[in-house]
Amino acid sequence: MNKNVERLYNGIIKENPTFVLMLGMCPTLAVTSSAINGLGMGLSTTVVLILSNLLISAFRKVIPNGVRMPAYIVIVASLVTVVQFIMEAYTPSLSASLGVYIPLIVVNCIILGRAESYASKNPIVPSIFDGIGMGLGFTVGLTSIGLVREFLGAGQLFGFQVLSLDWFTPITIFVMAPGAFLVLAFLVAGMNIIRKKMEAKGKPLPAPSGCLTGDCASCGQSAMCTGKKPESAKTE
Amino acid sequence: MKELLLLAVGSAIVNNVVLSQFLGICPFLGVSKKTETAAGMGGAVIFVITISSFITALIYKFILTPLDIQYLKTIVYILVIAALVQFVEMFLKKSMPALYQSLGVYLPLITTNCAVLGVCLTNVTKEFGILESVINGFATAVGFFIAIVIMAGLREKIEYNDIPKTFQGTAIVLITACLMSIAFMGFSGMI
Numbered sequence: 001m002n003k004n005v006e007r008l009y010n011g012i013i014k015e016n017p018t019f020v021l022m023l024g025m026c027p028t029l030a031v032t033s034s035a036i037n038g039l040g041m042g043l044s045t046t047v048v049l050i051l052s053n054l055l056i057s058a059f060r061k062v063i064p065n066g067v068r069m070p071a072y073i074v075i076v077a078s079l080v081t082v083v084q085f086i087m088e089a090y091t092p093s094l095s096a097s098l099g100v101y102i103p104l105i106v107v108n109c110i111i112l113g114r115a116e117s118y119a120s121k122n123p124i125v126p127s128i129f130d131g132i133g134m135g136l137g138f139t140v141g142l143t144s145i146g147l148v149r150e151f152l153g154a155g156q157l158f159g160f161q162v163l164s165l166d167w168f169t170p171i172t173i174f175v176m177a178p179g180a181f182l183v184l185a186f187l188v189a190g191m192n193i194i195r196k197k198m199e200a201k202g203k204p205l206p207a208p209s210g211c212l213t214g215d216c217a218s219c220g221q222s223a224m225c226t227g228k229k230p231e232s233a234k235t236e
Numbered sequence: 237m238k239e240l241l242l243l244a245v246g247s248a249i250v251n252n253v254v255l256s257q258f259l260g261i262c263p264f265l266g267v268s269k270k271t272e273t274a275a276g277m278g279g280a281v282i283f284v285i286t287i288s289s290f291i292t293a294l295i296y297k298f299i300l301t302p303l304d305i306q307y308l309k310t311i312v313y314i315l316v317i318a319a320l321v322q323f324v325e326m327f328l329k330k331s332m333p334a335l336y337q338s339l340g341v342y343l344p345l346i347t348t349n350c351a352v353l354g355v356c357l358t359n360v361t362k363e364f365g366i367l368e369s370v371i372n373g374f375a376t377a378v379g380f381f382i383a384i385v386i387m388a389g390l391r392e393k394i395e396y397n398d399i400p401k402t403f404q405g406t407a408i409v410l411i412t413a414c415l416m417s418i419a420f421m422g423f424s425g426m427i
Binding site: 070185 | 256262361402408411
């Protein structure tokens with residue numbers, strides 16, 4: 001049981017996919033214009049992540065190593081299709097506002113990243129808890145970015161008017177596209193400060209991986225591409 | 237004709253794929269250190285998105301719709317795109333070595349780029365025909381090319397600036413992206 005709790009702690013705090021690892025930046029920027037959208041996206045990703053970790057861990061001894069990436073993609077894409085239909089049926093307004101970003105969960109680097117680095121090597125139960133931890137970490141990240149953007153951009157929290165419009169002029173730019181980049185920039189800068197403090201304390205945080213660093217080695221999809229880095233290929 | 241032109245301008249500039257739809261953020265931030273590499277990446281993206289819009293539109297019209305299995309589009313599209321990129325890479329290597337030299341290294345990186353799948357799925361949602369899909373795909377990719385090349389040019393200049401230590405690296409790039417995004421919002425009055 002201890003290991004499972006450790007997995008949850010690891011996903012939500014220690015290796016939080018949004019704040020620490022900085023994975024899955026496309027949905028992080030795109031759907032956080034309100035807290036509800038962030039929460040919806042986070043939870044649907046969580047469901048896909050738990051189920052994909054479960055299935056991939058269950059089939060880890062059956063799937064041949066050479067075709068594992070296509071196999072993972074088929075599993076993830078099927079799960080995403082199911083989740084998409086469930087959302088269309090039961091939460092049509094959320095599904096409409098998330099739009100194309102729901103099917104795009106397939107290419108979210110968190111999902112394939114966890115499949116490759118954890119679920120394909122570990123038994124089922126820890127893999128499920130790893131999925132829950134990482135998914136909830138992602139949900140927490142998206143929801144809190146959504147809260148900040150919604151509060152500054154519309155004076156609302158979860159759709160309720162918190163700041164009266166009589167005296168508060170919403171900074172509309174925060175709920176529009178540029179606001180997403182701006183909030184993320186300050187988040188990265190804030191994390192830089194925290195990183196430095198933790199390093200001084202002797203407890204360094206795991207380095208950000210994937211998209212933002214432009215580093216192929218840490219990318220969840222690195223096994224799919226032939227692993228040629230553009231920068232190093234130029235110098236060859 | 238006029239509609240197609242408006243569609244192209246709309247997808248390339250007004251609804252820029254990176255700066256207003258946030259697709260393809262990874263290569264936009266990761267491969268934009270040098271203008272040369274950025275242009276190579278942009279060229280490869282134009283190539284792949286145009287071809288995959290065409291192929292997926294054909295598949296949708298002649299395979300998925302007659303069989304009434306449109307709901308499988310996400311699964312079919314991602315596999316088709318992954319296979320297509322491999323084929324394109326092999327084809328270029330064999331028959332067009334010059335083009336392969338300049339675009340080849342970027343092709344595998346694009347397989348799971350969310351912009352490719354995003355464009356193909358948007359083509360379905362907006363009920364585009366085959367010609368419209370290809371034009372939409374090409375224009376969207378041109379939008380990506382414009383954004384990544386401008387970003388690389390700016391980053392080459394930013395190198396020489398005195399930036400507060402906390403904001404060095406990714407943070408200043410994101411702030412640049414924010415300002416670019418504000419500039420691109422100015423185009424929204426065009427159509």
